[in-house]
Amino acid sequence: MTVNIYRHFAKVLLRLLIISVLLPLILGDLHAQTQVAEEGTSSALIFTGLLTLFFIGLILFVIFVLDGEVDPILRALKSAYASIAPKSTGKAIPLDENHDGITELDNLIPPWFSYLFGGTIVFAVIYLLNYHVWQSSPLPQAEYAEEMAAADLSRRVRMASEGTINEDDLVVLVDEASIKAGQERFLRNCITCHGTHAEGIVGPNLTDQYWIHGGGVKNVYTTIKNGVPEKGMISWKLVFTPKEIQQIASYVLSLQGSNPPNAKKPEGNLYTEPKPQPKDSTNVARRL
Protein backbone atom coordinates (compact mmCIF):
# COMPACT_ATOMS: atom_id res chain seq x y z
CA MET A 1 0.00 0.00 0.00
CA THR A 2 2.65 2.51 1.07
CA VAL A 3 4.67 1.55 -1.98
CA ASN A 4 1.70 2.47 -4.15
CA ILE A 5 1.35 5.85 -2.51
CA TYR A 6 5.02 6.58 -3.17
CA ARG A 7 4.57 5.51 -6.75
CA HIS A 8 1.58 7.76 -7.19
CA PHE A 9 3.51 10.60 -5.64
CA ALA A 10 6.46 10.00 -7.92
CA LYS A 11 4.18 10.10 -10.96
CA VAL A 12 2.56 13.36 -9.97
CA LEU A 13 5.98 14.85 -9.21
CA LEU A 14 7.30 13.77 -12.58
CA ARG A 15 4.41 15.38 -14.41
CA LEU A 16 4.93 18.58 -12.48
CA LEU A 17 8.63 18.43 -13.24
CA ILE A 18 8.02 17.98 -16.94
CA ILE A 19 5.65 20.90 -17.07
CA SER A 20 7.58 23.25 -14.81
CA VAL A 21 11.11 22.57 -16.04
CA LEU A 22 11.04 21.26 -19.58
CA LEU A 23 8.39 23.58 -20.93
CA PRO A 24 10.18 26.82 -19.95
CA LEU A 25 13.39 25.25 -21.24
CA ILE A 26 11.77 24.68 -24.60
CA LEU A 27 10.29 28.15 -24.70
CA GLY A 28 13.68 29.62 -23.76
CA ASP A 29 15.26 27.49 -26.44
CA LEU A 30 12.76 28.70 -29.03
CA HIS A 31 13.53 32.27 -28.04
CA ALA A 32 17.26 31.61 -28.36
CA GLN A 33 16.62 30.08 -31.76
CA THR A 34 14.95 33.17 -33.11
CA GLN A 35 17.95 35.17 -31.96
CA VAL A 36 20.35 32.73 -33.56
CA ALA A 37 18.26 32.93 -36.73
CA GLU A 38 18.75 36.67 -36.81
CA GLU A 39 22.48 36.18 -36.82
CA GLY A 40 22.08 33.58 -39.55
CA THR A 41 23.85 30.58 -38.04
CA SER A 42 21.93 27.83 -39.75
CA SER A 43 23.58 24.72 -38.32
CA ALA A 44 22.99 25.87 -34.73
CA LEU A 45 19.41 26.56 -35.72
CA ILE A 46 18.90 23.06 -37.09
CA PHE A 47 20.46 21.52 -34.00
CA THR A 48 18.33 23.44 -31.50
CA GLY A 49 15.30 22.85 -33.70
CA LEU A 50 15.80 19.09 -33.61
CA LEU A 51 16.41 19.21 -29.85
CA THR A 52 13.17 21.12 -29.36
CA LEU A 53 11.22 18.66 -31.48
CA PHE A 54 12.72 15.79 -29.50
CA PHE A 55 11.66 17.28 -26.16
CA ILE A 56 8.19 18.13 -27.38
CA GLY A 57 7.84 14.59 -28.74
CA LEU A 58 9.05 13.11 -25.45
CA ILE A 59 6.59 15.16 -23.40
CA LEU A 60 3.66 14.32 -25.68
CA PHE A 61 4.67 10.65 -25.60
CA VAL A 62 4.78 10.53 -21.80
CA ILE A 63 1.55 12.44 -21.33
CA PHE A 64 -0.63 10.89 -24.03
CA VAL A 65 0.78 7.49 -24.95
CA LEU A 66 2.05 6.41 -21.53
CA ASP A 67 -0.62 8.39 -19.68
CA GLY A 68 2.02 9.82 -17.35
CA GLU A 69 3.20 6.30 -16.58
CA VAL A 70 6.99 6.39 -16.51
CA ASP A 71 7.77 2.78 -15.64
CA PRO A 72 8.27 1.71 -19.27
CA ILE A 73 10.79 4.51 -19.75
CA LEU A 74 12.62 3.58 -16.58
CA ARG A 75 12.61 -0.09 -17.64
CA ALA A 76 14.00 0.83 -21.06
CA LEU A 77 16.71 2.95 -19.43
CA LYS A 78 17.53 0.12 -17.03
CA SER A 79 17.88 -2.46 -19.75
CA ALA A 80 19.91 -0.04 -21.87
CA TYR A 81 22.20 0.43 -18.89
CA ALA A 82 22.40 -3.31 -18.24
CA SER A 83 23.53 -3.89 -21.82
CA ILE A 84 26.48 -1.54 -21.50
CA ALA A 85 27.36 -1.91 -17.80
CA PRO A 86 30.46 -3.92 -16.90
CA LYS A 87 29.61 -7.59 -16.55
CA SER A 88 30.04 -9.39 -13.25
CA THR A 89 33.63 -9.99 -12.30
CA GLY A 90 32.75 -13.41 -10.95
CA LYS A 91 34.41 -15.16 -13.86
CA ALA A 92 37.45 -12.94 -13.92
CA ILE A 93 40.68 -14.88 -14.19
CA PRO A 94 43.35 -13.94 -11.67
CA LEU A 95 46.54 -13.13 -13.52
CA ASP A 96 49.80 -14.45 -12.27
CA GLU A 97 50.74 -11.05 -10.93
CA ASN A 98 51.12 -10.08 -7.34
CA HIS A 99 52.41 -6.71 -6.31
CA ASP A 100 52.73 -6.41 -2.55
CA GLY A 101 49.61 -8.46 -2.07
CA ILE A 102 47.61 -6.66 -4.73
CA THR A 103 46.52 -9.09 -7.42
CA GLU A 104 45.35 -8.27 -10.90
CA LEU A 105 42.24 -9.73 -12.52
CA ASP A 106 41.78 -10.35 -16.22
CA ASN A 107 38.31 -8.78 -16.43
CA LEU A 108 36.24 -8.42 -19.57
CA ILE A 109 36.36 -5.02 -21.17
CA PRO A 110 33.19 -3.16 -20.06
CA PRO A 111 30.71 -3.12 -22.97
CA TRP A 112 30.34 0.68 -22.85
CA PHE A 113 34.05 0.92 -23.61
CA SER A 114 33.80 -1.39 -26.61
CA TYR A 115 30.81 0.56 -27.91
CA LEU A 116 32.74 3.78 -27.51
CA PHE A 117 35.60 2.27 -29.46
CA GLY A 118 33.26 1.01 -32.19
CA GLY A 119 31.56 4.40 -32.15
CA THR A 120 34.80 6.22 -32.94
CA ILE A 121 35.29 3.98 -35.97
CA VAL A 122 31.75 4.64 -37.21
CA PHE A 123 32.24 8.35 -36.56
CA ALA A 124 35.48 8.36 -38.51
CA VAL A 125 33.83 6.73 -41.53
CA ILE A 126 30.93 9.21 -41.49
CA TYR A 127 33.36 12.09 -41.04
CA LEU A 128 35.53 10.94 -43.92
CA LEU A 129 32.58 10.48 -46.27
CA ASN A 130 30.97 13.76 -45.25
CA TYR A 131 34.01 16.02 -45.43
CA HIS A 132 36.38 14.38 -47.88
CA VAL A 133 34.42 12.10 -50.22
CA TRP A 134 31.01 13.72 -50.75
CA GLN A 135 32.27 17.08 -49.52
CA SER A 136 28.80 17.87 -48.26
CA SER A 137 30.11 20.02 -45.37
CA PRO A 138 32.81 22.66 -45.78
CA LEU A 139 36.23 22.09 -44.24
CA PRO A 140 37.32 24.58 -41.57
CA GLN A 141 39.26 26.74 -44.04
CA ALA A 142 36.31 27.02 -46.41
CA GLU A 143 34.02 27.72 -43.48
CA TYR A 144 36.38 30.45 -42.33
CA ALA A 145 36.50 32.00 -45.80
CA GLU A 146 32.70 31.90 -45.97
CA GLU A 147 32.33 33.62 -42.60
CA MET A 148 34.89 36.25 -43.52
CA ALA A 149 33.09 36.95 -46.78
CA ALA A 150 29.77 37.25 -44.95
CA ALA A 151 31.32 39.61 -42.38
CA ASP A 152 32.88 41.69 -45.12
CA LEU A 153 29.57 41.96 -46.93
CA SER A 154 27.80 43.00 -43.75
CA ARG A 155 30.53 45.61 -43.11
CA ARG A 156 30.11 47.01 -46.62
CA VAL A 157 26.36 47.25 -46.15
CA ARG A 158 26.83 49.09 -42.83
CA MET A 159 29.42 51.34 -44.44
CA ALA A 160 27.09 52.23 -47.30
CA SER A 161 24.46 53.36 -44.85
CA GLU A 162 26.73 55.57 -42.71
CA GLY A 163 28.87 57.25 -45.33
CA THR A 164 32.58 57.92 -45.06
CA ILE A 165 34.54 59.86 -42.47
CA ASN A 166 37.48 62.14 -43.01
CA GLU A 167 40.48 60.23 -41.67
CA ASP A 168 42.75 63.25 -41.95
CA ASP A 169 40.63 65.32 -39.67
CA LEU A 170 39.45 62.82 -37.07
CA VAL A 171 37.69 63.99 -33.97
CA VAL A 172 36.96 62.23 -30.71
CA LEU A 173 33.26 61.47 -30.44
CA VAL A 174 31.82 62.37 -27.07
CA ASP A 175 28.11 61.75 -27.49
CA GLU A 176 26.72 58.98 -25.34
CA ALA A 177 25.45 56.84 -28.24
CA SER A 178 28.87 56.72 -29.93
CA ILE A 179 30.72 55.92 -26.69
CA LYS A 180 28.20 53.19 -25.90
CA ALA A 181 28.52 51.71 -29.41
CA GLY A 182 32.32 51.79 -29.03
CA GLN A 183 32.11 50.17 -25.62
CA GLU A 184 29.93 47.33 -26.90
CA ARG A 185 32.39 46.50 -29.65
CA PHE A 186 35.32 46.82 -27.25
CA LEU A 187 33.74 44.41 -24.76
CA ARG A 188 32.98 41.92 -27.50
CA ASN A 189 36.30 42.03 -29.34
CA CYS A 190 39.15 43.46 -27.31
CA ILE A 191 38.92 42.41 -23.66
CA THR A 192 40.59 39.02 -24.11
CA CYS A 193 43.87 40.86 -24.63
CA HIS A 194 43.28 44.30 -23.11
CA GLY A 195 41.06 43.40 -20.15
CA THR A 196 37.47 44.36 -19.29
CA HIS A 197 38.57 47.79 -18.09
CA ALA A 198 41.34 48.11 -20.70
CA GLU A 199 43.83 47.56 -17.86
CA GLY A 200 45.98 45.39 -20.12
CA ILE A 201 46.64 41.64 -20.22
CA VAL A 202 48.57 40.45 -23.27
CA GLY A 203 47.98 43.79 -24.89
CA PRO A 204 49.02 47.02 -23.18
CA ASN A 205 47.08 49.09 -20.66
CA LEU A 206 45.01 51.57 -22.69
CA THR A 207 44.00 53.82 -19.78
CA ASP A 208 47.34 55.49 -19.04
CA GLN A 209 49.09 58.26 -20.90
CA TYR A 210 51.83 55.99 -22.25
CA TRP A 211 51.44 54.71 -25.79
CA ILE A 212 53.62 52.47 -27.94
CA HIS A 213 52.03 53.69 -31.14
CA GLY A 214 51.04 57.15 -30.05
CA GLY A 215 47.97 58.45 -28.21
CA GLY A 216 45.32 60.82 -29.44
CA VAL A 217 42.41 59.84 -31.61
CA LYS A 218 44.34 59.77 -34.88
CA ASN A 219 47.03 57.35 -33.65
CA VAL A 220 44.63 55.14 -31.73
CA TYR A 221 42.34 55.03 -34.77
CA THR A 222 45.24 54.03 -37.00
CA THR A 223 46.49 51.36 -34.57
CA ILE A 224 43.04 49.77 -34.35
CA LYS A 225 42.55 50.01 -38.11
CA ASN A 226 45.90 48.54 -39.16
CA GLY A 227 46.67 46.50 -36.04
CA VAL A 228 50.16 45.40 -35.05
CA PRO A 229 50.03 41.93 -36.61
CA GLU A 230 53.61 40.99 -35.68
CA LYS A 231 52.75 41.55 -31.99
CA GLY A 232 49.44 39.70 -32.11
CA MET A 233 47.05 42.62 -32.53
CA ILE A 234 45.09 42.02 -35.72
CA SER A 235 44.00 44.69 -38.16
CA TRP A 236 40.34 45.47 -37.63
CA LYS A 237 39.68 47.24 -40.90
CA LEU A 238 37.98 44.22 -42.44
CA VAL A 239 35.74 43.82 -39.42
CA PHE A 240 34.63 47.35 -38.59
CA THR A 241 33.62 50.32 -40.68
CA PRO A 242 35.67 53.54 -40.32
CA LYS A 243 32.85 55.07 -38.28
CA GLU A 244 32.83 52.08 -35.94
CA ILE A 245 36.61 52.30 -35.47
CA GLN A 246 36.20 55.97 -34.65
CA GLN A 247 33.61 55.03 -32.01
CA ILE A 248 35.90 52.37 -30.51
CA ALA A 249 38.87 54.76 -30.46
CA SER A 250 36.69 57.38 -28.78
CA TYR A 251 35.60 54.87 -26.16
CA VAL A 252 39.21 53.82 -25.53
CA LEU A 253 40.22 57.46 -25.08
CA SER A 254 37.28 58.06 -22.74
CA LEU A 255 39.00 55.62 -20.37
CA GLN A 256 42.11 57.82 -20.03
CA GLY A 257 43.02 58.22 -16.36
CA SER A 258 40.35 55.77 -15.19
CA ASN A 259 43.04 53.93 -13.24
CA PRO A 260 41.49 50.43 -13.24
CA PRO A 261 42.57 47.78 -10.71
CA ASN A 262 45.39 45.40 -11.73
CA ALA A 263 46.57 47.85 -14.35
CA LYS A 264 49.56 46.75 -16.40
CA LYS A 265 52.57 48.98 -16.00
CA PRO A 266 53.02 51.69 -18.61
CA GLU A 267 54.55 50.74 -21.95
CA GLY A 268 55.78 53.07 -24.64
CA ASN A 269 56.20 56.82 -24.33
CA LEU A 270 54.33 59.53 -22.51
CA TYR A 271 52.00 61.11 -25.04
CA THR A 272 50.95 64.71 -24.96
CA GLU A 273 48.60 66.20 -27.53
CA PRO A 274 50.53 68.38 -29.98
CA LYS A 275 49.55 72.04 -29.86
CA PRO A 276 47.11 72.82 -32.65
CA GLN A 277 48.95 74.39 -35.59
CA PRO A 278 47.94 78.01 -36.13
CA LYS A 279 45.78 78.12 -39.19
CA ASP A 280 45.99 81.87 -39.47
CA SER A 281 48.40 82.68 -42.31
CA THR A 282 49.56 85.95 -40.68
CA ASN A 283 50.69 83.93 -37.66
CA VAL A 284 52.65 81.58 -39.88
CA ALA A 285 54.18 84.56 -41.66
CA ARG A 286 55.16 86.14 -38.36
CA ARG A 287 56.90 82.95 -37.23
CA LEU A 288 58.84 82.76 -40.47
Ligand code: HEC
Ligand atom coordinates in the same frame (compact mmCIF):
# COMPACT_ATOMS: atom_id res chain seq x y z
C1 HEC B 1 44.92 38.99 -29.64
C2 HEC B 1 45.16 40.04 -28.71
C3 HEC B 1 44.59 41.41 -28.98
C4 HEC B 1 43.30 41.76 -29.29
C5 HEC B 1 42.09 40.86 -29.45
C6 HEC B 1 43.29 43.20 -29.39
N1 HEC B 1 44.54 43.70 -29.16
FE1 HEC B 1 45.06 45.65 -29.14
N2 HEC B 1 47.00 45.13 -28.83
C7 HEC B 1 47.47 43.85 -28.63
C8 HEC B 1 48.91 43.89 -28.44
C9 HEC B 1 49.79 42.70 -28.17
C10 HEC B 1 49.29 45.24 -28.56
C11 HEC B 1 50.71 45.81 -28.44
C12 HEC B 1 51.34 45.92 -29.78
C13 HEC B 1 52.78 46.34 -29.67
O1 HEC B 1 53.45 45.97 -28.69
O2 HEC B 1 53.24 47.02 -30.61
C14 HEC B 1 48.06 45.98 -28.79
C15 HEC B 1 48.01 47.35 -28.96
C16 HEC B 1 46.85 48.10 -29.04
C17 HEC B 1 46.81 49.53 -29.09
C18 HEC B 1 48.00 50.46 -29.07
C19 HEC B 1 48.47 50.66 -27.66
C20 HEC B 1 49.68 51.55 -27.58
O3 HEC B 1 50.28 51.55 -26.52
O4 HEC B 1 50.01 52.19 -28.57
C21 HEC B 1 45.48 49.91 -29.15
C22 HEC B 1 44.92 51.30 -29.19
C23 HEC B 1 44.72 48.68 -29.15
N3 HEC B 1 45.58 47.61 -29.09
C24 HEC B 1 43.33 48.62 -29.23
C25 HEC B 1 42.63 47.44 -29.40
C26 HEC B 1 41.22 47.40 -29.66
C27 HEC B 1 40.30 48.60 -29.73
C28 HEC B 1 40.90 46.09 -29.84
C29 HEC B 1 39.55 45.50 -30.17
C30 HEC B 1 38.90 45.98 -31.35
C31 HEC B 1 42.11 45.30 -29.63
N4 HEC B 1 43.13 46.16 -29.38
C32 HEC B 1 42.15 43.92 -29.68
C33 HEC B 1 46.72 42.71 -28.60
C34 HEC B 1 45.37 42.63 -28.91
